[in-house]
Amino acid sequence: MKKNGKLLIVDDNKSVLSSLKLFLKHHFELLDICSNPNQIPGLITKDKYDVVLLDMNFSAGVNSGNEGLYWLREVLKLDASLVVILFTAYGDVNLAVNAMKEGATDFILKPWDNKKLLATLQSGVELHRTRVQVEKLEQQKNYLQKDLNQQFVNIIGESDAIKEVLSTVKKVAATDANILILGENGTGKELIAREIHQLSSRKKNIFLGVDLGALSDNLFESELFGHVKGSFTDAKEDRIGRFQAANKGTIFLDEIGNLSMPMQAKLLSILQNRVVTPIGSNQQDEIDVRLICATNANIQKLISTDRFREDLLYRINTITIELPPLRERDNDVLIIGEYFLKQFAQKYGKKLPVIHPEAKEKLVSYSWPGNIRELRHCMERAIILTDSEVLQSKDFHLEQKDSHVSFGSKPMSLEEGERVIIENSLKRNRGNISQVAKELNVGRQTLYRKIEKYNILH
Template identity: 55%
Template sequence: MVFQYWNEGWWGFNTKPHNSMVNGKILLVDDNKSILSALEILLQFEYKEVVSISNPNQIPSFPQLDSFDLVLLDMNFSAGVNTGNEGLFWLREIRKRAPHTSVIMMTAYGAIDLAVKALKEGAADFILKPWNNERLMATVRSAFELRRSKQEIHDLKKKESNLKQVINEDKSLIVGNSKPLTSVLELVNKVAKTDVNVLITGENGTGKELIARELHRLSSRKNEVFIGVDMGSIAENLFESELFGHTKGSFTDAKEDRAGKFEAAHQGTLFLDEIGNLSLQMQAKLLSAIQNRSVVRVGSNKPIKVDIRLICATNCNLEQMVADGLFREDLLYRINTIHIEVPPLREREEDILVLAEFFLKKFAQKYDKQGLRINNLAQERLMEYPWPGNIRELQHTMERAVILSDGNVLKPADFLLHAKTMQSFESDPTTLDEMEQIMISKALDQHGGNYSAAAEQLGISRQTLYNKLKKKK
């Protein structure tokens, strides 16, 4: 019998040359030393390291067991015993100590129920003695690939976990301690621990996305991803592809399957910013995905279940838009379980100087201008200014002041504050840009901040309107 193994392994099997060896480690465990020798001869030409032991009691103390890609394990070690229980015991021990190592069971007693039991216990495959060399090598290769796949998945999950930790650092970026902000944060703390849909409203630049991120940070999903989508920047013809994904060949540029934002946010949080600027057609598609908790990729008819925490934000008055027929009432009910209104900066006077100091330190460090401070007159000017652009405007103002500063003290002249009102624009517009801003502002005011309706009135596309507003910011 041993000669048969030797003969087939040495002469009958087409082994690979040494320079094409697989960089793999295999452990052989069998109390029959002749079988160990035959397996070593067979495998040593294809795998870089083949180690054998004849006593399974060495397994618990075997050094770096988890470094082996594959273990070939006999099922019976005691004379006259062929139940396979010994092999199953050692299979469990290997699985405990090296969960990513593939294990192939070997026995001279073929029993289907025993094979099924071994597979249920986690064995990669099953080999009967005497074996066919080619079949054995094919089984080993498959088990080896399984081990490598498991290791790759493990490494990818580890990298993904590390990446999520970096992205979702356990710290709040919300600065301030004014009463209006404190009230908002108290509501955030209550709501964060639930999975209810939240609608965040407020003027541009008030920090709606920061509130959304704080909801995620304090939620049970904090270790999963936070996916933010600027709904105003998505062209209508790409809406479904961006949010729901597409299959290869579903349209001209679809060169491969692609998951949409809903799938990407699975088990995490999906933040849809500027939701008030969706057309009615896009609103209907979004409502369907929210109601069904599933999406269908463009070019497919297979629903994909998604588990997300949904947070939406807008600076529009959605109730007025519903009354004007510009926003679906049923969609509003779906996204508005909890409503959080973020106050404008002019209502958070106590936070203006706190935020100014925060941005001063941030940009002083970024542009290597340490030791900067704001003098009293400049502080008064910052407090008196109405901040129509809210926190975003204050941030940009502080960055400009730091960049252009010549000394260590920032004076009123260092802050380029333009409190130009719409009345002054209308009385004396001096440029085409000013005229354009007046028309855009009027159109948005007339339509409650809805981009689609304002764009239609102005005779331009919603995307063009959005780009003009982004440019203005």
């Protein structure tokens, strides 16, 4: 006989508890009994039940049912998805109606019929699991909606460098191999990850991106693996993690080189065992995801300096794809730039300008330290500011910045100086936020605020 469901029975009559346990233990995977209702909060926090069978009266000589209604409310405060079935020896119809209004799922009279009791409890298990599944689907829908609200450009280009990348993408997409994408900031690592997903057998399921560089260690487990209500101060409800939300689909872990060593160990364990355990829960959730990771960091250097686990690298890079920087993609600069010009001309209701040949030379010869992200920003700014049908060199502000040489040689405000210092540090550390924060001796969140304040490309 297959045991299914987790049941908690609360009744002050120990002989009733013994009888129920003897009968029901063969039908449920977990069966706990309790004679003192004050133990309910601790038991529910400890274990994830499907159904609570709750007596209506606990004090001698009292049969109003008010105690049962009180504990019904307390149970549902702890977990609103729980199925609570009330148990009483008094067949009061009004009491039953009040209990249903308060959130009870059903009402069973003593003495009970074994077959009817078992059927009611098993139905309760199915109802609870349906509620949990609906909640998970709702949270998955929210993740998916956030993803759909983001706008991403197509992969554009005709250079040999990008053609080689796309050829590799087509070969690996049909497999479930783990992929590691390497490249400077702004080279389009997430676009490549999405293209792999769209060409894979998982394309009908969710693609979920996670920026690990923006997650503190405190948030890492909750965001990736989920938590149960009450597991920490701000855990006001159960929440699935990104891995559960991406089940059957693809999860993209960006900036994996920024993970601390303790978090790397936890991620490695998840990838090895293919299960996650939400914070505060003892229940493991199996996961089936396609893993794609990305970083702009030099992973081998991180390994040699004991900042990245070599065994984790083996887990995430069955296939490695290296994205070329924009400066190595020949005339793709013009192809992508004209794509952005058209996009922004439509957005701002302007006539599409052409680019003067001298301006084209300027664009192609520029080093593009911010890559495609910087090119996009440049084209948007040109469309906004120009009133001409021909974009000249002066319309593109691309002077190479040697601010680390000229810094302090001319008057500047404190804010201007701060911006230059941050920009130079970002270049030196190839956009690695953790390294920049360490070098400048500021917190990572403070650094993010300043980058946003000064509109620094990184």
